[in-house]
Amino acid sequence: MSLATSPQPRTVALPVEFFAGLRQSALAAHAGATTLPVDAIRDAGYAAGKALYDHFAAWLAEQGEEHPDRLSDERFPWLVEAYFHGIGWGRVELQVLSEAVMALDVSDWGEVADAAGGCLVSTGLFAGFFGRLADAPISVLEVDATHVGPGRSRFLLGSVDVMAYVWEAMERGIPYDRAAASA
Template sequence: MSPATSLPPRIVSLPVDFFAGLRQSALAAHAGASVLPVDAIRDAGFAAGQALYSHFATWLAEQGESHPDRLSDERFPWLLEAYFHSIGWGRVELLSLSDAVMALDVSDWGEAPESAGGCLVSTGLFAGFFGRLADAPMSVLEVEASHQGPGRARFLLGSIDVMGYVWEAMERGIPYDRAAASA
């Protein structure tokens, strides 16, 4: 038995809402709606992200911390990373790229594949999670995937309008960091 096969399997906590969202999107696609399989996965991630936010609030209370919408700006990133690490997803680092765009750098991430394809569940999960936190629709765009190294990815987070602007700029060949800075 090789050392890689002797390691215990990695476990990632995922809310039950993920499965309901995936089933709903799959049934809509089967019924002829214009839902693509990629969108169905992101939609399921979104449902899971909204449920994960509730779990995060409970976890914070168990740690003796404030509700997520009352956490200080200094404590929130540290607690966010501790939470996602504790439920098996990996490490999350939250960085400001501009007044309107945040970057989420993930490492040792449960979904980050070693090959192309991106983090479809995570994209939806972060949109649902941070949308609940902001009490407003949020858009998430994965801009750097596994070429950063196994288990690593970068996501941008902002309002739907801002991320639309960033996406359009990227389509014109503008690097995402410049587009985010000008958003």
């Protein structure tokens, strides 16, 4: 008897302490290595984000919604927020900064609890997730968003070229919101 069915996307719940442990382990394991451990952490998040997209698509179907690539622009932000909150990551809010850059504000976010080195997994996770959604490479940049409050973080999302422009402008001292608006 064969149980050949289409594979369902799988997720695993992790305690928020996972993020600090991953960061500490990567730094300890790569002491003296030529590659940066932060890249490995982001890469792990990226792979997870690409897979999480499949879980999101299955969740949408369970909710009676369209496939992610067919969602209306009006419903998409609300459904993304409901999804991430429902699976325990925290709250997300999408905001348009310009025609080329979106801001993603997170609160009550698991990784922010111990994000002394930034939200490395989340940066990769969002690049993988939104890249699959866009069917194109998406670059994600975590920015200093002290105005959003403790336990919160802000990420900028855009094409690789646009985010390179924003990063270069920020290195010249231009605030990220101005750089994003001119991208």
